[in-house]
Amino acid sequence: MRSMLTLRAVARLALQPPRVLMTKRNQLKAFSTSVKAYSSVASQLSECLNEEIRAEKELESQNLQQASFPGFKITTTDAEVRLTKKHNNEDILVVFNVNHSVDMGEDFESESSEAPPVPVALPPFTVEITKGNERLCFHLELCEGENGQYDFRVEEFYVAPSAKGTEEEDVASTVYASSGRYIDSNLHDLLFVRYLEERGLDAQFCKTLVQYATHYEHAQYVTLLHKIKAFVAN
Incomplete structure (x- = not known):
């Protein structure tokens, strides 16, 4: 980087x-x-x-264009952005931090470019889906796909006790977490793709997140x- x-x-x-x-x-x-x-x-x-x-x-x-997240409530504290919404009986929380999030393609120094490239923010983010006394958590990385589209890959996932407040959001080191890189393809499609898409975490969400984070990081x-x-x- x-x-x-x-x-x-x-x-x-x-x-x-x-x-x-x-x-x-x-x-x-x-x-x-x-x-x-x-x-x-x-x-x-x-x-x-x-x-x-x-x-x-x-x-x-x-x-730079400012973006919004339909259906989510946005709160910011300096470099941190938090998105919250309800999905049936679930509380969904998305958190990302724009510190050190600016990235650019390896060919950004190419002299053949017609216009100066614009830095893009690709912050890692977490998704927590809380239901009752437990929360299903995902740690995700943004990645650029074809035709300027963006997607995410799951780096880690686990189930932890639900947070009772922001001061109790940290997960104990004793909670087992698995890498998202080594998972059955069918489970990957159902849990990492379709399950999250049902909750609004799809390709359009990723595109909006990149636009919002880029604008917000620049403002910071x-x-x-x-x-x-x-x-x-x-």
């Missing part, structure tokens, strides 16, 4: 002004501890942050830039 900095730099290639190379003389001055030098660095950093924020907002307006990055700008200014 490419670094976040590299991905964003490539995505904004057409938006950024030419960069000025730092000379050896300027490098020596950067080590100065004087108040004047510090003020100069803070001022330049503030200008750089303003330019970065402007470029990111332009990228968002041109390439811009918020971080604003926080750094305010921190430097104080």
Whole structure:
């Protein structure tokens, strides 16, 4: 996976002004501890942050679309997103975190590309289906299919006691969990595909999750830039 900095730099290639190379003389001055030098660095950093924020907002307006999850209630806490809904007598919870979720194809540096590529967020996510005192849990990874479609693969699944609150969501290490990679094909189709599809976790859900996570991760990055700008200014 490419670094976040590299991905964003490539995505904004057409938006950024030419960069000025730092000379050896300027490098020596950067080590100065004087108040004047510090003020100069803070001022330049503030200008750089303003330019970065402007470029990111332009990228968002041109390439990123906000998505919604029909039937789900969405709650967010910083980098974490939680989706909840009812299905008959079941409570369904989907959780994902956009930290370090940006990814891009291995050919994103290809010079034949007509337009700068846009970073895509592919966060791993968990699904918990609670019924009574138990919950059926899946840990899933997003993967890109053909024609720009997305799907998921089950990395792990298990049954655990139901959570009584967010502080009790962690599952004890004594609970047995099985890998999703080694499972009978018929069971795979029934449990990992059709069972989850009945609860709205299908290919369209994956596509929506990628769109939402990409937009949300980008918004969190811009918020971080604003926080750094305010921190430097104080």
